[in-house]
Amino acid sequence: MRRPRRGAVPPTAAGTLAAMSEPVPSTPDVLEKLVSLCKQRGFFFGSSEIYGGINALYDYGPLGARMRRNVRNLWWRAMVESRDDVEPIETSIIMNPQVWVASGHVATFSDPLVDCTGTCRKRWRADHLGDLRRERGKPEDAPGCPECGGPLTKARQFNLMFRTHLGPVADDAAQVYLRPETAQGMFVNFATVVQAMRRRLPFGLAQLCKSFRNEISPSNSIFRTREFEQMEMEFFCKPGTDVEWHDYWCTERMRWWTEDCGVRGSRLRLRVHDKEELSHYSTATSDVEYLFPWGWGELEGVADRTDFDLRSHMKHSGRDLSYFDTETTERYVPFVIEPAAGLDRGCLTMLVDAYDEEEVRGEKRVVLRLHPDVAPWQVAVLPLSKKPQLTEVSRALAARLRTRFRTEHDETQSIGRRYRRQDEIGTPLAVTVDFDSLEDNAVTIRERDGMTQVRVPIEQLERACEDQLAACRASALKRARE
Numbered sequence: 001m002r003r004p005r006r007g008a009v010p011p012t013a014a015g016t017l018a019a020m021s022e023p024v025p026s027t028p029d030v031l032e033k034l035v036s037l038c039k040q041r042g043f044f045f046g047s048s049e050i051y052g053g054i055n056a057l058y059d060y061g062p063l064g065a066r067m068r069r070n071v072r073n074l075w076w077r078a079m080v081e082s083r084d085d086v087e088p089i090e091t092s093i094i095m096n097p098q099v100w101v102a103s104g105h106v107a108t109f110s111d112p113l114v115d116c117t118g119t120c121r122k123r124w125r126a127d128h129l130g131d132l133r134r135e136r137g138k139p140e141d142a143p144g145c146p147e148c149g150g151p152l153t154k155a156r157q158f159n160l161m162f163r164t165h166l167g168p169v170a171d172d173a174a175q176v177y178l179r180p181e182t183a184q185g186m187f188v189n190f191a192t193v194v195q196a197m198r199r200r201l202p203f204g205l206a207q208l209c210k211s212f213r214n215e216i217s218p219s220n221s222i223f224r225t226r227e228f229e230q231m232e233m234e235f236f237c238k239p240g241t242d243v244e245w246h247d248y249w250c251t252e253r254m255r256w257w258t259e260d261c262g263v264r265g266s267r268l269r270l271r272v273h274d275k276e277e278l279s280h281y282s283t284a285t286s287d288v289e290y291l292f293p294w295g296w297g298e299l300e301g302v303a304d305r306t307d308f309d310l311r312s313h314m315k316h317s318g319r320d321l322s323y324f325d326t327e328t329t330e331r332y333v334p335f336v337i338e339p340a341a342g343l344d345r346g347c348l349t350m351l352v353d354a355y356d357e358e359e360v361r362g363e364k365r366v367v368l369r370l371h372p373d374v375a376p377w378q379v380a381v382l383p384l385s386k387k388p389q390l391t392e393v394s395r396a397l398a399a400r401l402r403t404r405f406r407t408e409h410d411e412t413q414s415i416g417r418r419y420r421r422q423d424e425i426g427t428p429l430a431v432t433v434d435f436d437s438l439e440d441n442a443v444t445i446r447e448r449d450g451m452t453q454v455r456v457p458i459e460q461l462e463r464a465c466e467d468q469l470a471a472c473r474a475s476a477l478k479r480a481r482e
């Protein structure tokens with residue numbers, strides 16, 4: 001299960017494939033500043049806050065929803081649309097409960113928890129006590145509750161699957177689960193897809209959907225939540241070719257995080273699991289990890305799941321999920337390589353990685369250096385003032401640009417404050433319409449990172465934005481590779 005893969009795992013020299021020399025994490029207070037910025041600017045905030053919120057559940061505002069859509073699209077493009085060996089699939093969140101018996105989730109998808117019987121009465125994950133104490137400035141091996149030091153109960157296992165009931169009678173026979181991973185939907189449909197699509201091995205099934213886990217210690221904003229979105233792909237291949245495919249997918253997924261999403265390679269690493277750390281279904285797993293302000297944390301796991309899941313579903317369902325290779329006339333149960341990433345965690349990573357502060361002309365500038373394909377907006381059109389002769393032109397220009405780029409029209413507040421806002425939300429280009437524009441039919445394009453400005457004729461604006469965005473992509477790539 002994913003149990004051993006959770007949370008920040010200390011680096012092991014032997015287990016680090018791509019550890020960079022002394023990577024520098026962002027400053028410890030970045031998360032706090034970012035979470036506040038994200039709420040203020042409409043990226044994400046606590047769910048149902050007018051009722052006091054609900055623990056570890058979040059809502060995404062207009063900018064967060066846009067950014068998530070962009071990251072989804074990047075994943076979909078890389079994993080489905082640009083390949084001829086991966087098919088998309090969308091399976092139901094609630095499945096036959098036997099699926100979770102076969103997968104092992106009913107028996108083993110649990111965390112050990114302890115309760116404080118002292119003053120605070122809080123519940124903790126037993127295997128996180130050291131970290132929890134450290135976070136509170138106490139020695140890791142201090143006795144008792146991380147908060148109040150009170151006595152703790154013995155550890156009990158707590159299953160992380162959310163339960164509900166199907167139909168009107170809430171008895172045990174009607175009990176079902178909200179899926180804790182999207183993967184099983186792909187295993188149980190393997191044979192149906194092979195037949196429907198006349199698919200030959202190797203090929204993958206990709207799915208980008210919600211999963212649910214009743215986490216005991218959700219933490220670090222949207223890093224670990226109870227409802228989240230997974231970007232998972234199960235790649236079915238011939239036994240014996242799995243090691244090669246595992247290497248291939250590790251490389252490809254590291255490439256995606258850096259080249260397509262602009263995450264700095266100097267803060268990413270691929271960490272190979274030790275034998276003791278491997279999940280029961282896996283012979284090899286490597287995690288893509290990012291150096292967060294609180295330490296290394298997993299973004300994605302790339303696992304060789306062998307034929308464990310297909311065999312287990314064959315046993316529990318009585319259905320044949322083997323594959324007949326017409327070329328070699330062999331029948332076998334495929335092995336599976338699984339790159340499994342989190343969308344929410346991915347977005348948090350891109351935001352943390354992009355957050356920057358600098359001093360410009362004696363003033364602090366906060367800027368999100370987001371990749372132009374990730375940023376909520378690509379272009380902001382700003383009239384210098386709210387005078388109708390300017391806004392008429394700027395609105396028409398925004399409407400024109402909107403057909404090609406993600407474009408916002410922003411006319412409230414002073415131009416300086418609007419530039420600052422666009423920097424804070426990571427918009428790569430700002431197009432300013434001023435009074436001269438009415439005379440010379442030209443506008444100014446300001447680029448976010450270098451704050452350089454160029455004057456371009458309105459009739460060539462689309463082309464100019466295209467060129468500037470290409471330059472932004474190139475500098476994002478350079479930054480990611482540094």
Ligand code: GAP
Nearest residue numbers: 002181183223224225228299300340341342345
């Ligand atoms: N099918 C394999 C699987 O689910 P996992 O490592 O448990 O493996 C894959 O999950 C990815 O899903 C993680 O790397 C992480 O990015 C994301 N993820 C897992 N639990 C999460 C949570 N509680 N909140 C946010 N993202 C989570």
